[in-house]
Amino acid sequence: MSEKIILNTKNKYTSEDTIPITDVFIKIAENIKLLLIVPFIFILITIINVTFFITPGYTSTSKIMSSQGSGGESSMAVGIAAQFGVNLSGENELKWPYSETIKSRKFARRLISKNFNSKQFGTQKSLRYILTSGKNINEFDISILELDAVKIFQEMINVVEDPKTGIFTISVSAKEPELAKDINNQIINELDLHQKQTNRENASKTKIFIEERIFSIEKELIASEEKLKNFRERNRRIENSPSLQLEQQRLLREVSVLTGVFTTLKQQLETTKIEEVRDSESVVVFDPPEKPVFRSSPRKTLMVIQAAILGLTFSFLLIFFKILLEKISKKDKNKILKAKSIILRQFSIKL
Template identity: 25%
Template sequence: MFEKLKNALRIRKSDTTGQNLILRNGRLHLDIISMGRYLFGNLRLLVFGAIVAMTMTGLILCLVSDKYRSQATILPSGKTENLSLLKEMAGLAGFGIEGNESSSVLYPDILSSRQIKEAVINYRYSFGNPVQTEMTLKEYFDTSVNEHLLRKLESITSIDLDKSTGLITISVETKYPELSQAIVRRYLAELEDYNMYRRRSSARERVVYLERELAQRETELRQAEDDLEQYQMANRNWNMTSDPEILSNLNRKKREIMAKSETYLFLRNQYDLAKLEVQKDIPIVRVLDNPSLPLVKSGPQRLLITLLSGAIGVGIMSLFLIILCIFRNSREAVPGIAGMPVTARRTILETEEVNR
């Protein structure tokens, strides 16, 4: 077998015209035609390299588990500002909070955030029918290092935003079809939870702040009204008096009450509007396509990978043969034989080969 391989690797020194394919006139020449003829002459070795590469790749792919991809599509959410009529009815025009822009633009960033990923990782999934299987992604990835888990989850997750339509596609690929579907569902649930309870925190803080300010202003207004009432009771003839000091104090207290009343009414309007904003600012995740249960594997593409490995094997074997050809011919480039007849050059080269 080794003798056959050795003979197959032996450089062919003459073509159909009796001239050397690589060594011409004692000098080394490289051209595509010569290389093509040389490689075609070693076609069996190229096929052998392809078969070896494809066989090894096939054996490795047999050890790789099938993967199943589940996918869901989210519709874009338009602007949620639609309270102009309520503002006019409540007399709140001009005091409003500006409406938010389309919240779905941020969905890919929210889904890719560390907070959402950690929630998806720590959730315990139950899947399988009829036998139920429970596991976390820590068990699936067989690691408890948080950074490794985040990277592995990112490697099996794909989140895409179609800028022309606004559609958001999220997909997950695992070894189990039901697990892939369950992870996509968990992503959607975490997104909904974020929108409902965490994304609206700033609006709630505004309501809390206005409640606190409103209570304080109401207390100050009542205190000012009580002061005016007590002053009037202390000066029972205040409505008929001409004492400039009493009249001045009464006017000052009335102006103070008027200013505090205007401030209180302004804050009250702001508070009512803020409560309307909180009620309407509930981003809803509108799912176009629910997470699918994949029945056909999405990978690996064994046939395609095997064919590519065969092509790579042919390329590697071709490179090996060309390098070997150049090395052999460079050794055969004996000085002083340039210009000799073909028969004489061949005799000298054969003699050198025997001596070696």
């Protein structure tokens, strides 16, 4: 008997708690205006926000890579030093770390000190001034403005490398299309200057090393030649002495080897001097930056679709909540009202 009562009670609560699918469709039909109005409001707010409040962004892209000529010259200088036991390869990789260079704070500080033209802030204004929305140094600490500008600059730059081809794609986003293009151009120019300077510094290091080796080898060569001369002066006739002939061959071989090294170093010194003053192109530009025609952000169509989906979801939640409220029995409603009055009473006592 007790088991039947329990089963009946369970069936009663189950039937009361479940919501028939027909009721859901009926409620949707009754609240069709809600399903149309709420998404429309969400879409309208999004369009107003995108049109009047969100600042549009424009992205200029370019594709570059390190020139093989510059890499070959640097590697030749490294090879010269390596022949004599000095390793300069750690500072002279053929693969240039463009991503790390552009994203570095040092590079960013160089860029934000350059002047650019802006429709909003005027002509020939520093990038620091433009990125910090025209804040004056007199009103703010220069170090704070610089840190803010560096952070903004790093966020507006994106560098992607193709590992197969070694080509870097540089993307620059800015509020103005012309400004985005100019910043991208300036980045390439600064990279080219940086790479040329690095090549010249490496060539200078190699030249100093070669000059030191020439000085050392020249002393050894003079000493060896002096030994050979003294040997010949002391030993006029060595035809009948195998040991003296062997000694003369050893001295001749030593002089010959040192002469070859000395000649090679002299040739390489001239080559390195040419590399040191050479001003060839270091960065090869495949696709130069262009002025973007269309804005890259915000994406109005995508945001409107998202707003419509969010509005529909919110509408269905409201309808579902209304169905749940209607399913609550009168007794449960009284309990809810009682709980509400207790909460209000507690707050009134505390106040």
